[in-house]
Amino acid sequence: MFKSIFSFSLILLFSQCTSIKNENANVMMDESTMVTDGELALEDGNKLYGFWVGKFEMDFQDEEYPIYEDDEFEYNKKINISIDKIVGERIEGHSVVSGNYRVFLGSIKRDSGRYFVEAREPGDHPNDGIFKFQMNDTMLWGTWTAFDKKDSIRRKYELKRRLFKYDSTVALEEAEYVDYKKTKQEMIVEEDDSFEIPYYATSTQKIYEINASNTFLNEPDVANLKKGDLLIVRNAIYARHGYAFKNKALRRFFDAQDWYIPVNSDITDELSATERHNIELLMAFEKNAEEYYDHFGRY
Amino acid sequence: MRILNYNFNYKQLGKVFFFLFIAYFTYLMWLITIQYIPINFKVAFLQIKQNEIRHIHYQIAFFTHVYTSIFVLIIGLFQFSNWIRTKFVKFHRTAGKVYIALVLVFAGPSGLIMGYYANGGWFTQISFCLLAILWIWFTYLAYKHIRNGNIQKHKNFMMRSYALTLSAISLRLFKWLIVIIFKLPPMDTYYIVAWAGWLVNLAIAELIIISQLSLLNKS
Structure with a gap:
């Protein structure tokens, strides 16, 4: 009796071993082919130029509630707003968030030591929108609203100026890399x-x-x-x-x-x-x- | 137990299950083998042996081993059947000669070269080299004993030889079990199966030999 239970469970176990390799295997490549001209070069002397980096947070209006599916938790993306060129009242720049590189164009006005910027993304990407922010030498803060009205997505941010320099020695800090949904x-x-x-x-x-x-x-x-x-x-x-x-x-x-x-x-x-x-x-x-x-x- | 109007005893039934079990995994080994047809240096095991596969002697050893060992496995399946051995003596002899020649000339020596280049350093290198040497040695002794007409010793050494042949299967099976049960990292798993893969088989073969010996002594 025990013998047959044992052999049956053995057969059951080995019946799972039906293939020699995972035929659906593929190495995940996260390299997009999209290249947008960066204009990353900073013009000397302008203290506003460069990368402004921080959290791109959901900004909920009173009547809205965040809806997270299952175990999806709130995750604040990192945004990099780059001020690339200022000529008179015209400002050019781009933002990098969620793997998207989007340029923006707008106006900049100076008032009592602060700068007020309103800039629009081209609008040919479903997730384009309008940036409205203020900045001084050390901070950049404001909101972003999607053009697409029905989504009415709004985000806010407080960014600090950061210098980017490639450093091959930089080590990883402890962070979580976990599969929240256990599907493959x-x-x-x-x-x-x-x-x-x-x-x-x-x-x-x-x-x-x-x-x-x-x-x-x-x-x-x-x-x-x-x-x-x-x-x-x-x-x-x-x-x-x-x-x-x-x-x-x-x-x-x-x-x-x-x-x-x-x-x-x-x-x-x-x-x-x-x-x-x-x-x-x-x-x-x-x-x-x-x-x-x-x-x-x-x- | 009656199956299809034929009376089986448990020992025979066990033998049939064992045969089907080995046959199934030999089929999986066949699938592994045909991954290397046509010759390709970038597939399967070779994708992580890029440093070794550059050497011409490793290329020869690897493909000799892969293309011949599968037939050693397949032939071995039929050599332990009393029915074949008594009814088709000629088949048993011819197949046995092919088995011995393949191990001694091709699969064994090429396995020894591959063992020298095994992943995981000296710990696994020693295991695989020892495996290859014992494989050749046991197979040679089995041949020597049958030439001298010593059937019992021939049988014993063939059991040991085939036990080592089956390490191809048991090593992969153990690896698969360790990974699905304990989720060990790949190299830790490899350290274990490099030795367990053939030592367990050899131990089982010795147990069978000892039990048969005690049966003989009783009768």
């Missing part, structure tokens, strides 16, 4: 578009010990990393270059890093030789982990 593939509907992204269980402490920007990694350095760790270690390279992540889970992780500034949506030209080597190595192991980690195949 998930349709994510963002404000502007929807796409499928893979979610990974979580990363481990090992991600804080490896810097793939200033260390030439070899196979033994990465062979014991799970796929979540491999993913973070590789994407930290992009983050150091100011890559603006489109993937929500990655963005949530890197937005929580103090040093991180979303600057550009294409940084592939700026990668060092070490970084290129490490990316290739990490991707090979990510692919392997995706395909074979929990399957019969590989070795």
